[in-house]
Amino acid sequence: MSVVAVGGLAHCENFVQHEDEVKKTKHPLTIPTGSVQVRVRVGRYRNGTVAHIDTGQIRAVDGVLQTTKSIKSLFDQRDSSHFFSKTSKQFTVGVSEKQKVVTGELHIHVRPDIGKQDFDIVAHVPIEQYLPGVLAGELYAHWHPDTFAAQAVAARSYAIVQHLNRHKTSHFDVTDGPSSQMFLGDVTLEAAHKATKDTESVILTWNNTVVPAYYSACCGGSAASALDAISGSSQHDITPLYGRKGNDVCASLEASTWRATRSSRLFRKRLNASAKHLKLPELETIRSIRSIEPCEHNKHGRPTKLIIKDRRRNGYIVNAKDFVSAANASVSSLPMPGDPVWSSTLSCSKTGSDLTFKGRGLGHGVGLCQYGAQELAGQNNTWKDILQWYYPNASIQTV
Numbered sequence: 251m252s253v254v255a256v257g258g259l260a261h262c263e264n265f266v267q268h269e270d271e272v273k274k275t276k277h278p279l280t281i282p283t284g285s286v287q288v289r290v291r292v293g294r295y296r297n298g299t300v301a302h303i304d305t306g307q308i309r310a311v312d313g314v315l316q317t318t319k320s321i322k323s324l325f326d327q328r329d330s331s332h333f334f335s336k337t338s339k340q341f342t343v344g345v346s347e348k349q350k351v352v353t354g355e356l357h358i359h360v361r362p363d364i365g366k367q368d369f370d371i372v373a374h375v376p377i378e379q380y381l382p383g384v385l386a387g388e389l390y391a392h393w394h395p396d397t398f399a400a401q402a403v404a405a406r407s408y409a410i411v412q413h414l415n416r417h418k419t420s421h422f423d424v425t426d427g428p429s430s431q432m433f434l435g436d437v438t439l440e441a442a443h444k445a446t447k448d449t450e451s452v453i454l455t456w457n458n459t460v461v462p463a464y465y466s467a468c469c470g471g472s473a474a475s476a477l478d479a480i481s482g483s484s485q486h487d488i489t490p491l492y493g494r495k496g497n498d499v500c501a502s503l504e505a506s507t508w509r510a511t512r513s514s515r516l517f518r519k520r521l522n523a524s525a526k527h528l529k530l531p532e533l534e535t536i537r538s539i540r541s542i543e544p545c546e547h548n549k550h551g552r553p554t555k556l557i558i559k560d561r562r563r564n565g566y567i568v569n570a571k572d573f574v575s576a577a578n579a580s581v582s583s584l585p586m587p588g589d590p591v592w593s594s595t596l597s598c599s600k601t602g603s604d605l606t607f608k609g610r611g612l613g614h615g616v617g618l619c620q621y622g623a624q625e626l627a628g629q630n631n632t633w634k635d636i637l638q639w640y641y642p643n644a645s646i647q648t649v
């Protein structure tokens with residue numbers, strides 16, 4: 251009896267302490283209660299580049315923003331380093347040859363951390379209004395409504411996670427390009443609006459937190475885990491991001507395969523040049539490449555490490571993520587990389603002075619596979635089926 255009483259008390263104390271800890275350290279990805287305004291960086295202006303907004307222009311000179319008269323009144327809130335419109339309006343924004351129409355609050359931030367003539371343009375857009383511009387940029391217009399709906403839920407979850415992670419530390423949550431998710435601004439594409447409406451406020455959750463719902467164009471058949479392919483953050487250490495078991499339907503699609511031919515010498519130089527950025531000093535010492543091949547795989551069969559051997563028969567083992575990044579890196583002293591190395595699921599052969607890569611999959615392979623989702627939708631799977639396949643055990647929740 252006393253054993254039970256002591257045990258019970260101890261349990262009770264532990265429980266109280268645990269509750270306190272939970273209150274103190276709220277999970278950063280706790281499902282938000284209010285609506286989210288996504289802060290999208292729609293323009294990145296460097297080295298004195300002039301931005302066009304509606305009929306006016308804006309630039310940064312010595313860390314101070316200057317506008318032409320015609321748009322001065324647009325920015326009713328301003329100090330020298332931050333202009334913004336207090337009300338939501340439709341703007342045309344971009345450089346002279348490439349502009350985007352976007353409705354929201356427009357914020358201009360100088361970037362003295364980068365340079366005195368540098369600034370960012372950030373649109374604050376309510377999330378449901380933001381999503382059609384993402385879907386129109388991420389998917390082919392003729393794709394299946396269920397592909398659009400699954401993508402809408404993934405993109406909504408992803409944007410909310412970016413907002414929760416960055417709202418206190420950065421002036422933007424997402425960019426409008428492929429390193430984040432595409433955003434075309436205001437769009438008329440019916441399929442994009444319908445999918446947003448049909449999935450309104452639906453996100454992927456895991457233990458009452460929002461799932462960072464990464465996705466890529468094509469996994470090539472085998473899933474990557476976010477811990478391997480994105481980063482070692484504890485936010486990635488969750489079941490929905492470990493990768494599903496089993497081959498994906500995309501494996502049989504021709505679109506999932508690629509080929510790249512590169513000069514062996516320039517490829518080696520690119521790896522050398524990426525040593526610093528990737529913090530892998532040994533890459534700098536690679537000499538003439540003899541072979542490149544996957545040497546370690548995850549439990550789904552996707553390469554996680556590759557070994558590069560050079561003419562001295564030295565072997566360099568590189569994480570798949572770092573290899574793909576180095577292979578496609580822009581290096582100022584070298585010509586542009588040429589044919590992209592799209593994924594780490596690859597084989598490589600050397601013929602003369604060239605390396606020829608043959609591979610499968612486009613992108614990091616974590617979470618939803620866009621080509622696979624389209625294939626599944628064509629086989630009568632619903633958007634919920636698609637999400638359950640790509641994010642195992644995640645809840646599909648309306649918030």
Ligand SMILES: [Zn+2]
Binds near residue numbers: 469470471499501619
């Ligand atoms: Zn796939």
